[in-house]
Amino acid sequence: MSAVTHEEHHHDEPPKGFKRWLYSTNHKDIGTMYLVFALVMLFLGGAMAMLIRAELYMPGLQILDPDLYNNLVTDHALIMVFGVVMPAAAGMANWMIPMMIGAPDMALPRMNNMSFWLLPAAAVLLVSSLLVQFIPGTGTPVNTGWTLYPPLSVQVGLGMDLLIFTVHLLGISSIMASINIVTTILNMRAPGMKMMDMPLFVWAWFFTGLLLVIIMPVLAGGVTMLLFDRHFGTSFFDAAGGGDPVLFQHLFWFFGHPEVYVLLLPSIGVLGLVIPTFSRKPLFGYKPLVYFMGVLFVLGLIVWAHHQYTIGMSLGATMYFMIGTIMISIPIGLMIFNFIFTMWRGSMTFETPMLFAIAIILMFSFAGVTGVMLAVVPADLQYHDTYFVVAHFHYALIPGAVFGLYAGVFYWLPKWTGHMYDEKLGKIFFWWTTLAFNMTFFPQHFSGLAGMPRRIVDYNIQFIEFNQISSIGAFAFGLSHLLFLYIIIKTVKGGEKAPAKPWDGAQIGTPGLEWTLPSPPPFHSFTTPPKLK
Amino acid sequence: MSSDLKESATQQNKKTVGRLFLLVVGMFGFGFFIMPPLYGLICDITGSTNILNGGTTGRITEADLFKSKVDKNRVITVQFDLTKNADLPWEIYPMVKTMELHPGEVKEIAYFAKNNSDKTIVAQAIPGVTPWQATEHFNKTECFCFQKQELKPGESKKMPLRFVIDHKLPNELKTITLSYTFMDTDRNKLKKTKNIPQLHSSL
Numbered sequence: 163m164s165a166v167t168h169e170e171h172h173h174d175e176p177p178k179g180f181k182r183w184l185y186s187t188n189h190k191d192i193g194t195m196y197l198v199f200a201l202v203m204l205f206l207g208g209a210m211a212m213l214i215r216a217e218l219y220m221p222g223l224q225i226l227d228p229d230l231y232n233n234l235v236t237d238h239a240l241i242m243v244f245g246v247v248m249p250a251a252a253g254m255a256n257w258m259i260p261m262m263i264g265a266p267d268m269a270l271p272r273m274n275n276m277s278f279w280l281l282p283a284a285a286v287l288l289v290s291s292l293l294v295q296f297i298p299g300t301g302t303p304v305n306t307g308w309t310l311y312p313p314l315s316v317q318v319g320l321g322m323d324l325l326i327f328t329v330h331l332l333g334i335s336s337i338m339a340s341i342n343i344v345t346t347i348l349n350m351r352a353p354g355m356k357m358m359d360m361p362l363f364v365w366a367w368f369f370t371g372l373l374l375v376i377i378m379p380v381l382a383g384g385v386t387m388l389l390f391d392r393h394f395g396t397s398f399f400d401a402a403g404g405g406d407p408v409l410f411q412h413l414f415w416f417f418g419h420p421e422v423y424v425l426l427l428p429s430i431g432v433l434g435l436v437i438p439t440f441s442r443k444p445l446f447g448y449k450p451l452v453y454f455m456g457v458l459f460v461l462g463l464i465v466w467a468h469h470q471y472t473i474g475m476s477l478g479a480t481m482y483f484m485i486g487t488i489m490i491s492i493p494i495g496l497m498i499f500n501f502i503f504t505m506w507r508g509s510m511t512f513e514t515p516m517l518f519a520i521a522i523i524l525m526f527s528f529a530g531v532t533g534v535m536l537a538v539v540p541a542d543l544q545y546h547d548t549y550f551v552v553a554h555f556h557y558a559l560i561p562g563a564v565f566g567l568y569a570g571v572f573y574w575l576p577k578w579t580g581h582m583y584d585e586k587l588g589k590i591f592f593w594w595t596t597l598a599f600n601m602t603f604f605p606q607h608f609s610g611l612a613g614m615p616r617r618i619v620d621y622n623i624q625f626i627e628f629n630q631i632s633s634i635g636a637f638a639f640g641l642s643h644l645l646f647l648y649i650i651i652k653t654v655k656g657g658e659k660a661p662a663k664p665w666d667g668a669q670i671g672t673p674g675l676e677w678t679l680p681s682p683p684p685f686h687s688f689t690t691p692p693k694l695k
Numbered sequence: 696m697s698s699d700l701k702e703s704a705t706q707q708n709k710k711t712v713g714r715l716f717l718l719v720v721g722m723f724g725f726g727f728f729i730m731p732p733l734y735g736l737i738c739d740i741t742g743s744t745n746i747l748n749g750g751t752t753g754r755i756t757e758a759d760l761f762k763s764k765v766d767k768n769r770v771i772t773v774q775f776d777l778t779k780n781a782d783l784p785w786e787i788y789p790m791v792k793t794m795e796l797h798p799g800e801v802k803e804i805a806y807f808a809k810n811n812s813d814k815t816i817v818a819q820a821i822p823g824v825t826p827w828q829a830t831e832h833f834n835k836t837e838c839f840c841f842q843k844q845e846l847k848p849g850e851s852k853k854m855p856l857r858f859v860i861d862h863k864l865p866n867e868l869k870t871i872t873l874s875y876t877f878m879d880t881d882r883n884k885l886k887k888t889k890n891i892p893q894l895h896s897s898l
Contacts (some may be wrong), residue, residue, distance in 0.1 A: 254873035267707045349707045379719050383726030398731055401821070413726055463754045474827060493796045558706055 176685050184279075187271035188685065189256045192278050194578075196253025197571075199281055201647070203245030206289075206638050210238040215602075215636035218237035218629050221621050230295070231619040233321070237292050239308035240325075243425065244332045245288070247563045249281060251428035252339050255367045257578060259343060261683060262361050262674030264352025264692045277338035284331035291324035307617050309414055312399040312407045316391050324391065326385045333382045338370035340378075342617035347371075352675065354694040358452070361674040362445065365452050366431025369459045373424050376463065377417040384413035408473050415466035423462040423505050425559060427455065429566020430497060433519050435672045436569050437501050440516035442667040447500045454493040454500075461490050463575025471542045480539050482487040487537035491530055498527055513665075514588035518569035521596050522561045529557035532607070547617070550610025556603045568595075568646075575653050580682035583653040591649060595642040603634030754841065754858075755834045764800035766862045775804065775859070776874040777820075783879045784812035787847065790853070798862040806839060806875070809851035817845045820875040829871045832864040843880060 176182050176191065186192055214234055217226045226234070256274065260267055268274045295303040301319020304310075315322055347360070347368050357365075386397040388410065397403025399410045438445045445451065465486040467475065475483075501523055510516070532554040536542050545551060575583050609628040612623055621629065660681040663669065668677050679687050773796060775789035786809040796802050810816055820840040824830040841855035846852065861873070 270712065337719055341712055341719075344715060345711045348711050349704060375715055375718050376722055379721075379723035380726035380730075383723050385732075386727065387731075401876070402819075402880060405731075406734065409731060412734065413730060416726075499822055623734070 183694040187267070187275055189260050189271070190270045190683065192268075192274050193253045193255075193257030193297075195278050196249045196256060196281075196456060199278075199285075200219065200246050200250035200253060201650070202501055203241050203249070203285065203544075204643065205647075207238050207241035207246055208643060210241070210611050211636065212612055212640050214238065215633040218621070219633040221626060221629075224618060226619060228423070228619045229303045229305045230305065231318070232617060233292060233295065233303040234306050235617055236304050236306060236310075236325075237288065238669045240288065242559075243308070243421070244336075245281075245285060246265070247425045247559070247567065248336060250567045251367075251425075251563075252277075252336070252343075254428065254432075254567070254574070255339075255343050256365075257366055258574065258674075258676060259346060259367060259578050261676040261679060261687060262349060262364055262672070263347065263355060264675045264688050264694075265346060265350035266686065266689050268342050269350055270342050273338050274342050276310035277335045277342065280331050280335035280338075282337065284328050287324050287328040287331065291321040294321050294324060295319065307453055309411075309418070310385065310388065311414070312388060312391065312410050315388055316399065317614045323389065326389050329385045330382055332535060333378045336374050337378050343367055344375070346372040352688070352691050352694060354485065358449065359673055361431075361672040362448065362451060363428070363431030363672070364567050364674070365455060366427040366434070369455050370427045373420050373427075373459060373462065377420045377424075380413055381417035382689030384410055384417070387413075408470070411470050412467065415469045416463075419466040419469065420462045420556070423458055425563040426566075427458070429522070429563050429570075430455070432566045432570040432573065433501060433522060434493065436515045436519045436573050437504050438508075438670055439573070439665050439667040439672070440513060440519075441505045441510050442670055443501070443504055443508040446506075451497060451500050454497050457493040458490065461486065461493070465490065468537055468542075471539050472546050484537055484539050488534060491534055494530060498530075511666075512586060513572075514583075514592055515569040515573040517589065518565045518572070519590045521592070522565050522569070524558055525565075525596075525600075529554060531617040532557065545610065546581060547604040547615055548610040549614045549616055553606035553610055554602050556606075560599055560603070571650070573665075575650070576664035577676065577681050577683070579654050580660055580680075581653050581657035582660050582664065583657065586619065587645065587649050587652075594645065595639060598635050598638035598642055602639050603635075604633050605629075605631045605635075754838070755780065755836055757793075757836050759834070761801065763844050765797050765863055767797055769798055769866075770795050770873055771798060771860060771864070771868070772870045773802075774870065774872045775806075778804070778874065778876045780876055780878040783816070783877050785794060785810055785816065785877065786851075787877060796860070798860050798864050801857065801859045803837075803855060803857045805853040805855045807851065807853055808844065810846035810848060813848045814845050815841050815845065817880045818877050819843050819880050820877050823874045823876070825872040825874065826868065828865060829860075829868055831875065832861045833871065834861060840875065860862060 176188070177185075184196060185189065186195070213226065214231065217224055217231055231485060256268065257572040259265075291304060294300050300321065302317070304315075304318055304321040304325050306315045306318065310322075310325070347364055351357075351360070379635075387396070390396040391398055391405075397405040399405045399407045401407065434445055434451060465483055467479065467483045468487040471480060471483075501519075505520075512520075532550070536545055536551065536554055572583060572588055575581075609625045609632075610616075612625065614625045614628075662680045663677045664681060674689075675692055676683075678692065720791070774791060774793045775791065777787055777789065779785065779787065787806060789804065789806050793803045794802065822838070822840050824833050833856045837855055837857040839856065844850065844854065858873075
């Protein structure tokens with residue numbers, strides 16, 4: 163598919179100064195802001211992880227007070243989920259979706275601006291919820307973990323209120339972004355482009371957006387009840403007043419489980435472009451992949467209570483959630499097969515995005531296997547709240563979500579900046595970060611199976627070796643991101659000029675229109691709808 | 696884009712956004728207004744207890760008490776345990792911590808409670824049986840958990856519990872734990888509590 167474009171050249175220059183960013187309604191600028199915000203938050207959340215691993219290098223208490231440690235665990239999770247993966251994925255959606263489907267911009271450019279600018283405000287609130295504990299008289303820090311379970315979350319100090327408002331802001335921001343993206347996908351496609359012609363990344367975001375619209379309000383409702391319980395004398399979650407703390411767990415995980423797919427799907431979308439591009443073969447089974455995402459969307463919404471096997475549910479409910487959860491491995495497993503068959507007999511080359519894509523297939527499948535173990539109730543009763551769970555979800559989310567975004571960053575950096583990135587440095591970054599990641603999280607499977615509980619600052623001396631390997635790996639993993647930052651800055655500043663189609667197989671890889679534009683694309687693109695041939 | 700096309704696109708966008716926004720409002724309503732009562736209803740149907748209707752699980756009449764036949768071949772160990780929720784300033788303990796009995800045998804024990812504060816406190820106990828498979832076989836004719844318990848400052852009392860474990864109890868269950876959680880029913884006092892509830896195990 164190709165398109166004839168007529169660029170309008172009047173007012174193609176972006177406005178100068180801070181107004182360009184603060185008032186921006188341009189999908190490319192907003193996309194850039196999302197990505198930069200995610201990068202900043204990556205370093206903040208990463209620094210917290212470094213502190214956590216430094217504390218866990220030795221048993222006993224070294225540098226962190228237990229409550230502060232647990233507060234860092236809480237904020238590390240919230241920042242990585244809401245501050246890094248979701249904004250980065252939204253940034254890519256902003257940049258790429260209008261260009262892929264031939265739209266001049268997002269459907270609602272002003273709402274787009276607002277949904278981004280709520281994020282820095284939320285970040286400030288989140289950081290102040292961490293810092294407020296140092297003011298005397300503000301009570302216990304938020305030591306609940308990211309799940310914010312009552313009754314503890316009803317009893318901790320002022321930080322919790324700030325965190326509740328943070329979650330409200332983040333929720334509003336991502337609901338608006340999702341409405342915008344779904345509307346763009348439904349209504350703004352170039353004339354002649356059918357839904358089934360869209361690149362897989364667009365489909366992935368379509369389902370992600372719908373998921374967010376459904377689950378975010380439920381989380382907002384849950385934390386609002388928490389706020390009422392804390393200050394307005396209600397007892398939604400207080401057994402002494404007729405409520406039930408387990409209700410919050412249901413509300414939270416009704417959001418929390420689909421949230422995993424919110425993090426995962428955009429990366430699957432990136433895989434669906436990167437793998438065919440570097441295999442120089444069309445995607446194997448495009449339609450089934452779209453259907454599998456649909457199945458994942460539905461199943462993801464109805465299996466949440468597998469996070470709560472230990473609360474004492476009835477046997478019937480436990481069985482239902484177990485079987486449902488195990489069923490999820492079917493669409494995901496089939497997706498993995500589709501990607502492998504796409505590579506089969508292709509003329510593969512191994513540029514950085516492709517290396518990340520292959521690493522994702524290997525490591526994410528591994529997380530899938532530990533996931534099936536955790537889905538089985540009798541086994542989960544043993545593994546619940548141990549480091550085995552920590553290892554499992556880091557294997558799911560770092561390759562599944564974060565590496566997918568890295569693949570996307572390297573795949574599209576030439577398109578965004580107009581410069582090729584340094585392939586050699588990219589490959590060093592890939593090997594460094596992948597090895598360090600495995601060194602960090604692989605030993606945690608063993609310490610978890612041996613019974614090391616999560617979210618506790620201290621541990622038994624029998625776990626020393628595993629934790630030291632883990633900590634050293636984590637420091638290497640953290641450091642590798644300085645190289646990542648350097649590569650990005652270097653690419654933005656200069657480098658070999660990138661052609662409109664920087665990859666050989668780019669047009670095979672994706673049926674979208676983004677490669678018909680020069681690199682970097684003009685400030686306004688597709689102001690006249692492209693004609694599809 | 697021609698203005699006609701633009702116009703219809705804007706109309707279409709408004710429609711789509713409106714629908715998605717309705718979905719958002721609907722889901723918030725579902726979480727906030729429908730889930731709590733729905734959850735309560737499910738708990739009622741499946742027999743979970745609720746403090747407002749008292750801990751009436753397993754309540755039987757005096758007449759039914761001796762209906763279960765005594766199975767002299769089996770010996771069950773019953774452990775008694777309690778948890779105090781959110782700083783209830785009472786001293787409470789079971790006067791017998793563990794006992795052995797045959798299924799079908801009627802037994803009576805008491806919990807001792809003393810109010811150590813200078814205020815009158817009304818508390819409610821909620822029972823729980825572990826393992827849960829034993830819950831439906833653990834029957835009580837008299838229990839302090841059937842009503843709220845009031846103690847004046849410094850007052851103390853023995854609170855009786857009369858129970859029978861019916862002979863249909865699955866064979867593999869040898870040890871059963873009966874645990875009570877005691878809660879202050881005064882909501883305002885609970886709000887002021889800053890400390891984390893402590894587990895007072897009596898075993």
